[in-house]
Amino acid sequence: MPVQVKGQVLDIRRAGAYQVLSLTAPGISELTRPGHFVTLGIGGEESSMLLRRAFAIHQVQSRGVYGGTLDVVIGVHGKGTRWLVDRRRHDPIDIVGPLGRPFVLPKERVACVLVGGGYGSAPLFMLAEQLRERGCRVDVVLGASTEEKLFGALELKRLASTLTITTDDGSLGERGRVTDVLPELMDRVDGAVVYACGPMPMLQRVAEVAQERQAYSQCAVEEAMACGIGVCMTCVLPIVGEDGVTRMLRSCAEGPVFRGDRVRWAEVGTIPPDTLGAPTEGGHR
């Protein structure tokens, strides 16, 4: 169950093209599982930016001098994220979390492949640790447009049996996309589950690669959210249910982690005509 707390900035540090924000988050870090996210209030109480910004939880510490703390990774995309990275130590931040459905972990000691695009690798650290604790083999693939936009390669290398890096410009690792190297890696390690977080086209291809091999995929999606807690209905995408019926589900409440084979990737951003309650005769009135 999520809580709303007033946290404080402990530290903010640069990591390549990103910033890592450490916050006190009493009551949140203790409940966090890999894949959970938090939303942060932007601009203080009188802010003209009403919408909270959502971030995958990167790391947590539930004990220590500050009680619970957590880290999120921020890529500056606009005014809200700019405001966040301009915070200083001790500045207050309103935090809600942990939110969403986390990654599902395998019951057996199977080989798991973790795929991160850009700072989509942020939630994979905790996941890698927990999979290792369960005795799963963990291989990691990280990709970005360029070296600067990779996140956490060094640390993930320690957690993984192998780390493969791809960049679009070839500035580090292999030139190309994560999904170029994924099929061969899946075959080599006999991967049973793929966990992925990153841009939608990457997730779509990861889900396909997994499905071609009858492997499971767990994809954490990124959709624009207004509330993050399941009340506003802005972050929906078409998901096929157990009953075979497609519904527009909330990525904040039913996600952000979905089984890759349940998401109608090619139709994200649309209402597929066979969706429950889809418009007929020229759109919703």
Add this chain to the structure above:
Amino acid sequence: MTRALISQGPMPGDSAVPFVDMTADLAGVELPSPVLTASGCAAAGRELDQFFDITSIGAIVTKSVMLQPRSGRPTPRMAETPSGMLNSIGLQGPGIDRFIDHDLAWLADRGARTVVSIAGGTVDEYAKLAARLRIVRGVSAIEVNISCPNVEDRGQVFACDPNSAASVIQAVKRHSDPRMPIFAKLSPDVTDIVSIAASVVRAGATGVSVINTLLGMVINADTMRPHLAGVTGGLSGPAIRPVAVRCVWQIRQAFPDLPIIGMGGIRTGLDALEFVLAGANAVSVGTVVFHDPSAPLRIHEELQRALAERGFGSLADAVGYAHRPPDVTAEVDDDLDFITE
């Protein structure tokens, strides 16, 4: 030293709020608090119940429900705007049957007071929704979302035409329990909101909810196309508050005794107070919930404090207080005790 870093913020009820009778009377329905959620901003209460006790506020106003399940519009459905946001959800929802079995039943079990918002594309759909709700328990009032396009009138929005608005309200009234309070939710996108209010009151509305969102639009500077998949969307948030306060004021001036639920950009207790002073008997808080999920309870406490600070012994005494004759204004401080007695 380390403990000082961890501030939980004030917990509800832990600081003494001076006593003010916060009972709100909405056409015979007595609510322990004048603060309600706003339709479409609280779903059906479950999610917000994680952040505050939803039975402690006036009522949950549920997201507008239609006869059939509905997928809503494609994404993007939302854009942040200065002190506000645009939304174009397209009334995604489960349909009335599942709503009654799943959502309304949960709200009743939870002990929350519920105002059910209904929406339709034809007068007949509204009538059927009202008839469906007649036979279920746990409904404190019906709010009729008439800001929907009328498919039988070239998509003209019911709320923008006095006759269409009246036919919807008439149909809902006719098919509801005669004792059920019916609130017509009015759109500010009209030339004269008072004439629409007059029309729905004549048609049998018990009261009005004022206001719905304003129609707006954002062009994405990168794609150089409309940002929302639905092209236009409803503007909400503090940006629209002065428009909403004006609408409440005008309707209160025309109808001294009409029950009014005021809404539009309420973020704090002082914002809620503005609506009450302008003539609202109760208020709905909507978009602020996206910013602060525990806002409804906070706003209740802030409003209570604000009323106490101004010498009001009860919420009812403050309703429409801004309409008092100007000669009283000169000595407001000295006269407060006298006025509130």
